[in-house]
Amino acid sequence: MSVQKEIKKVTTHTLQKMKAGGEKISMITAYDFSFASIFDAAGIDIILVGDSASNVMAGHETTLPITLDQMIYHAQSVVRGVNRCLVVVDMPFGSYQSNTQIALASAIKIMKETGGHSVKMEGGEEAIDAVHKIVSAGIPVMGHLGLTPQSIYKFGTYTVRAKETDEAAKLKKDALLLQEAGAFAIVLEKIPAALAKEVSESLHIPTIGIGAGGHCDGQVLVMHDMLGINVEFKPRFLRTYLNLHEQIDTAVKQYISDVKSKDFPNEQEQY
Ligand code: KIV
Secondary structure: OOOOOOOOOOOHHHHHHHHHHOOOEEEEEOOOHHHHHHHHHHOOOEEEEOOOHHHHOOOOOOOOOOOHHHHHHHHHHHHOOOOOOEEEEEOOOOOOOOOHHHHHHHHHHHHHHHOOOEEEOOOOHHHHHHHHHHHHOOOOEEEEEEOOHHHHHHHOOOOOOOOOHHHHHHHHHHHHHHHHHOOOEEEEEOOOHHHHHHHHHHOOOOEEEEOOOOOOOEEEEOHHHHOOOOOOOOOOOOOOOOOHHHHHHHHHHHHHHHHHOOOOOOHHHOO
16 A cells, blocks of 8 residues: 655745744745756745746846746746645736736736746736736735836846835835735845835735845745856855856866767767
C-alpha cells in the first residue's frame, strides 16, 4: 500500500495566518519550469512570475515592452513546475490601465490560460476600480506600491520612493485603499524602512518588501539578482546567495576547452 503524503498548498489564507502568527513570508521570482520546480521543492511560499521577465529574460531596459501573451507563456511554464507554493502573475503594462473591463479581461485570460493562482498590479488609487472589479470576479489581487517600475518614465529614476511627506502620505492612503478593495497582500518596493513598518502595522493583509526593510511581513527578490546571475545590478538592499555568473562562466569555458582539446567526449561518454 502506498501512503501518499498530502501536500499543504500555500493559499492567500495561509498568508493571512502567517502575518497574524508573525511568520515571515518568502517570495522569489521565476519565469520557467526548471527554476520554479527547484524553488517550490525548496519550500518557497510564493513564486512571482514578475514582469521583470522583460529585463532578465528578454533583455529589455524596462518592464514596459513585455506583452500579456509573453507573461502567459512564462506563467504556464512556472505553474507546470509547482506543487505547493502560491503563484502570482504580474499583469503587464497596458493590460489593466485603460479601463476596468480591459483589466478584468486580462486577469481572466491570465487565470484561464496559466493555471496561476492570483495576479499582481502596480498602483494605488489609480488602480483601485480595476482591483475591485477583478477581486469581485473571484481573482485574488496583490498590490504593488512605492517604486513601481511600469511608471519609470514618470519617476525618471529608480531611486528610493516616498521619502517626502506628501508621497509617503499618498502611499499610506493607497495601501489602505488596496486593502479595502480586497487585495490579499501588497508589495512595497524601495521605500524607507520606517514607512514600510508603519504601513505593515496599519494593515491586516501582509506586506512583501523589496528594499523596504525588515519590518515587512515578507521579502521578495528577483532570482537573477539573488543568485548572482545578473552582476550589473548591485543595489544596497540586495543580498546575493550565489555567484552563478562566475560559476557558469568557469563551467562553460571548461566545456569549450574540453571540446577543442578533444577531451570531451571520452570513451565512457559515448556509445
Ligand atoms: O516584476 C518583478 O520582479 C517585481 C518584483 C520586483 C516585486 O515586481
